[in-house]
Amino acid sequence: MRHKGPLKQFDEFDAWSFSRSGERIRSDEVKFDFPRLAGDESISASHVENWEISGRINAKSESVIRFQGRFSAEFSCVVCGSGVQHVIDFDRHLVLVTSESQADVYDEETLDEQTDVVACPGAINLRDWLEDEILLACPMFPKHDACSDVAGRSWRDSESDEDTDDHQDDTAGDTKQEVQRPFANLGDLLKGSKK
Numbered sequence: 001m002r003h004k005g006p007l008k009q010f011d012e013f014d015a016w017s018f019s020r021s022g023e024r025i026r027s028d029e030v031k032f033d034f035p036r037l038a039g040d041e042s043i044s045a046s047h048v049e050n051w052e053i054s055g056r057i058n059a060k061s062e063s064v065i066r067f068q069g070r071f072s073a074e075f076s077c078v079v080c081g082s083g084v085q086h087v088i089d090f091d092r093h094l095v096l097v098t099s100e101s102q103a104d105v106y107d108e109e110t111l112d113e114q115t116d117v118v119a120c121p122g123a124i125n126l127r128d129w130l131e132d133e134i135l136l137a138c139p140m141f142p143k144h145d146a147c148s149d150v151a152g153r154s155w156r157d158s159e160s161d162e163d164t165d166d167h168q169d170d171t172a173g174d175t176k177q178e179v180q181r182p183f184a185n186l187g188d189l190l191k192g193s194k195k
């Protein structure tokens with residue numbers, strides 16, 4: 001029977017008293033599983049390196065829960081379709097209000113980029129909430145910088161293999177010289193002006 005397991009306290013978590021007492025929970029103290037992250041079709045592999053959840057009362061006497069941490073995940077690149085690894089740092093501050101209607105009327109202009117308002121009428125599942133934050137931090141359009149690198153590498157490889165590129169190389173060389181000449185002159189001008 002696991003109904004009194006050590007994680008049970010986080011199933012019906014009181015975020016309000018947690019923030020009032022300025023508490024903190026970290027991944028080196030509590031082990032959570034993230035089944036939705038693991039089961040997400042668009043994420044082929046993931047690893048949550050660390051996380052920390054802390055509570056506080058802000059200057060406006062509001063309850064705030066902060067989620068921060070780091071995870072890595074592999075997505076499919078929206079450009080080339082192959083796997084792209086991302087290491088993602090997340091850091092979000094959530095101002096608690098007691099109802100959706102209160103959240104709706106909250107003046108979000110007063111909040112910075114990392115801060116949001118969330119309705120928290122009662123107890124919440126803290127593990128679920130953390131997983132929400134992790135999923136929210138995933139890039140909407142994952143793509144790698146390596147896309148162009150991969151293309152560039154294959155272009156260079158084929159260039160050295162194919163004789164037909166020789167003529168293009170000469171042309172490219174000429175263009176380079178023409179570009180370099182005014183640049184060199186500019187260098188002389190700068191030298192001259194310094195002396």
Ligand SMILES: [Zn+2]
Nearest residue numbers: 077080144147
């Ligand atoms: Zn790509």
